[in-house]
Amino acid sequence: HDGKEEMDAVACQDCHSADPVSPENLHNPKPGYSYHNDQPNLKAAYHLNCIGCHQEVDGPTGCEDCHAKTEAGDKFYHSGEFAPKETAHSSGH
Numbered sequence: 001h002d003g004k005e006e007m008d009a010v011a012c013q014d015c016h017s018a019d020p021v022s023p024e025n026l027h028n029p030k031p032g033y034s035y036h037n038d039q040p041n042l043k044a045a046y047h048l049n050c051i052g053c054h055q056e057v058d059g060p061t062g063c064e065d066c067h068a069k070t071e072a073g074d075k076f077y078h079s080g081e082f083a084p085k086e087t088a089h090s091s092g093h
Helices: 023-027 042-056 071-077
Strands: none
């Protein structure tokens, strides 16, 4: 992001307290704060914020633009050498 526009929120603490179980937060919970039912999890928040902004400014949006492809990832997502093999009766998926 060097030399690019300034981003409004890029750090966890921009939306979240540094200590969500502090006495102040436990005694004065905001609606939805205790369980974060109204907020995406960390992975989703990164993807929503980063990809949304990248789409707006024509930045990279592909998986491998940010994530290195690894054997562990291929195994988890059943891709690469771990993809289902084609059979006479199916296409592999």
